[in-house]
């Protein structure tokens with residue numbers, strides 16, 4: 070399976086995916102990495118790898134649709150079969166989602182449907198939740214609302230800061246996202262309405 074990764078920031082989840090591929094735990098090819106942020110650390114990481122990467126800057130397009138069309142075109146040129154959002158800080162419109170129907174995944178740092186949107190770790194801490202975690206889900210038009218593929222819980226500790234909780238969650242993310250991608254690539258995910266069924270390995 071050829072994946073295309075969209076990322077806006079640090080790129081630690083992309084790193085975990087690359088590491089899983091190199092360790093032989095994940096059988097995918099990264100066709101392209103696209104960032105919407107020219108300053109993103111994720112692009113700096115990519116100089117170490119022989120993987121096509123580029124920036125598509127929203128500010129260079131007059132409309133959201135033109136911006137998304139440019140991303141879609143790049144993904145198609147690279148024969149991308151699954152779009153992997155890894156810290157991509159933009160909501161994709163129906164226009165883009167229609168082009169990759171059922172073929173877009175995201176990871177979110179909470180146990181959805183709790184704490185969608187930005188600053189999920191801070192939301193969990195401020196709410197006083199005793200557990201939080203991360204969720205890999207298919208992407209629909211909503212904000213972190215698509216069908217859930219995998220979730221992993223982590224405790225919220227009494228002396229937690231946002232940073233400490235975020236570190237604990239992102240560590241779980243680095244294990245969860247490659248696992249979800251492997252399930253997809255092995256053809257083991259079936260979506261029925263909101264539910265995603267995972268079939269056993271043959």
Ligand code: GRF
Nearest residue numbers: 079080081082156176177178
């Ligand atoms: C992660 O916490 C992810 O859940 C959220 O954005 C963050 C990305 O981190 N969507 P990184 O860029 O992969 O390090």
